[in-house]
Amino acid sequence: MYELIKKDGLARRGRFRTVHGVIETPVFMNVGTAAAIKGAVSTRDLQEIGTQVELSNTYHLHVRPGDQVIKKLGGLHKFMVWDKPVLTDSGGFQVFSLAGLRKIKEEGVYFQSHIDGRKIFMGPEESMQIQSNLASTIAMAFDECPSSVANRDYIQQSVDRTTRWLRRCKEEMARLNQSPDTINRKQLLFGINQGGICEDIRIRHAQEIAELDLDGYAVGGLAVGESHEEMYRILDAVVPYLPAHKPVYLMGVGTPANILEAVDRGVDFFDCVYPSRNGRHGHVYTNEGKLNLFNAKYELDSRPIEEGCTCPACQSYSRAYIRHLLKAKEMLGMRLCVLHNLYFYNTMMTEIRTAIEEGRYKEYKKEKLGKVLNLHELAKSPC
RNA sequence: GGAUGGGUAGCCUAGUGGCGAAGGCGGCAGACUGUAAAUCUGUUACAAGGAAACACCGCAGGUUCGAGUCCUGCCCCAUCCA
Secondary structure, three states: OEEEEEEEOOEEEEEEEEOOEEEEEOEEEEEOOOOOEOOOEOHHHHHHOOOOOEEEEHHHHHHOOOHHHHHHOOOHHHHHOOOOOEEEEOOHHHHHHOHHHEEEOOOOEEEEOOOOOOEEEEOHHHHHHHHHHHOOOEEEOOOOOOOOOOOHHHHHHHHHHHHHHHHHHHHHHHHHHHOOOOOOOOOEEEEEEOOOOOHHHHHHHHHHHHOOOOOEEEEOOOOOOOOHHHHHHHHHHHHHHOOOOOOEEEOOOOOHHHHHHHHOOOOOEEEEOHHHHHHHOOEEEEEOEEEEOOOHHHOOOOOOOOOOOOOOOOOOOOHHHHHHHHHOOOHHHHHHHHHHHHHHHHHHHHHHHHHHHOOOHHHHHHHHHHHHOOHHHHHHOOO
16 A cells, blocks of 8 residues: 655655555645635645645544534545545544543543533544544544643553554454445554653554554654654654554644654654644745734735745735735635645645655755744754 | 713723723734634833833813812713704
8 A cells, every 4th residue: 555666864755545546645634624624725725736635533523513424425525525535533632632621531532522512422433433434535543642741651551541442443443344334445544653752652652553554653642742852853763663664644743844854754644734724824834934924014015925836825916915814804815825825835745755756855855944944943943 | 052972092992089090993913733723822002211100081170188080161072952
């Protein structure tokens, strides 16, 4: 399934074949939690801006509209009119982000719905069943993403439970993929490595889950408050222990600089809410750093967000116009910023793939970091 | 000409003797990493200084220990009546 085309240092140019088509890696998956990329972006737009994989969320779609509803309507692909790969996150991140609304037990997690407060139980089996109903291309294992401030003892205990959950996920997925009632019987399963910023726990966990021969391996629990240095240190430590013939996915990361660094450490898959959320907040990525289009200095700026950019926003509209739209709370302002940012990310991934193919990733990375890092990000990231 | 209700920071508004004046909008910034986020946070009358306190609350007087608040006069706005 995963074909390694070219290696340049640790950076990998790969090809991942799925029932919904080929994913050229390294790839940035575009996050559409509730089966939609926030900011009024349609799946038709995704075709235009070069999206390879759409990412949706198990917990959120289970709560609304309900995975049974989506199953009855033929699965996520048919529902949202998208025929390329979809990855569904398992709900494990909600164990972290909705920490105030859940209780963790051995059998799984009891959530209180953030919508209407009703009780929702999700364990490994439930997460797999929901993802099977959604019929995504790739399902993520149900894990716990522990807090960055959790202590070592808790991390160890949590990681051990995540391992036990992973075995249950694998069994349940195998069962579901044999059921005639299942929409996508070729659904893939990625396991998730945890361990906070404890290298030894990370490595031991990686070795344990590597034995389960899953379709891919993710590194989770990073970019949840630790420094960039710590994140890179963990990647340096753990990636070598993940199976080399399987794709490696760094969950929830990150800034363009984070991605450039992680590719250099052997990561193939990424996703992050930054381009969409920042876009909605008027922050746009360019090769001269990040701009905040709310700033007064763009009031009379007739240039596009980025000169030479061929995204749907830059092809037609000025910074001044988009600033006006944002200020006036016109939805189009956010939409244009989100489209630009996703296009920027997707285009950067294309550049990364080409650079690896041509064996010049180090030079590319150095050059791109110089363009992409603004002073603020430099201050936060000494790497 | 008469009646009534009003004038509080760029705008709108709370306030009926302890105000060192609350809130919203607008403005200016910041945060956000497997999305409880179209969110959240800070800041915002002006010039100067000061350790700090430190706003002509339409204007001018008055009562009071103390007034945005009570009293008197004036100016302005809105609505209504002639």
